[in-house]
């Protein structure tokens with residue numbers, strides 16, 4: 001080995017064992033080196049007994065997977081490059097041509113778009129059920145149903161469903177079904193983040209999260225996770241994940257690991273600020289309704305109070321119908337601390353107006369426009385003052 005290039009690549013130095021630090025190391029790989037050809041031929045990729053290829057996991061991704069599974073009370077986890085790709089991974093892993101998937105009417109929009117686009121093209125139908133009415137779900141279950149999505153609460157209108165009742169309806173329909181035709185329940189647990197409630201204790205088969213939101217907390221990284229307790233389900237997810245080639249980068253994984261330690265504190269702080277502002281907002285002139293599962297009278301409040309011990313950083317305000325959409329847009333633009341933007345659970349507060357009738361199939365009780373607020377880490381007093389000055393301007 002006299003050539004410099006060869007010596008630079010095949011460097012003999014190995015750092016000493018025993019380095020211990022607060023943060024786990026960041027391991028990055030496409031290629032993973034095997035000790036010999038026999039190991040290359042026989043190394044198993046589908047469990048965590050070894051390493052085979054960057055797409056199949058590194059010490060960094062295995063660490064995050066273990067932590068997310070533990071936080072959610074599950075057993076197995078697989079990471080995906082975004083929350084949306086984690087959601088579509090669940091669809092693609094378990095749905096086949098001729099199957100039907102049921103979505104709550106208030107589901108995350110891009111998940112609906114995937115059902116109406118790719119799933120429909122592949123001969124997989126979807127229908128919507130009323131998340132607040134388990135009897136409505138029962139009436140829509142059919143021999144073709146293979147997957148039921150649950151979102152707690154709905155993305156924009158924040159209705160909190162009775163998860164055990166929805167799961168019980170599906171379990172009853174599964175009585176007598178062949179195991180491979182069993183209807184699965186998948187929860188989008190982005191809002192709960194494993195903190196507000198324990199998804200597997202409520203009976204769901206699969207819990208998916210956008211780690212983009214609370215676990216990261218920085219508004220600077222995209223990632224998703226799918227957690228299960230059942231090994232067969234995990235294996236099916238893993239096979240589909242492998243065939244799709246859904247990798248996540250070591251640096252992105254490290255950002256999420258870095259965010260995790262402060263997640264319970266952030267969740268708690270943002271919860272308190274959000275409840276204070278939502279409660280205050282209820283009394284403001286021109287606001288006819290505030291939607292937040294912890295507020296008495298908000299749809300699904302009783303189910304939230306039974307199952308959950310915390311609430312995330314979202315609330316929505318419905319304005320009086322006398323305000324036009326352009327007046328509501330101007331109200332949002334007048335806010336200084338709240339900025340228009342998607343995603344949430346980061347440091348900065350966000351606002352976004354929605355036209356609710358356009359995004360759901362069921363009748364909507366209100367005629368006025370809706371604004372969803374996502375509360376960041378700013379002080380409640382400053383955010384309240386910001387809302388107050390924009391509300392004053394709305395009325396003048």
Ligand SMILES: *Cc1c(COP(=O)(O)O)cnc(C)c1O
Pocket residue numbers: 082083084085087108155188190191210211212213222223224343
């Ligand atoms: C943000 C979000 C997602 C998607 O996450 P991305 O990482 O942005 O793709 C899925 N479900 C819910 C409820 C979300 O809020």
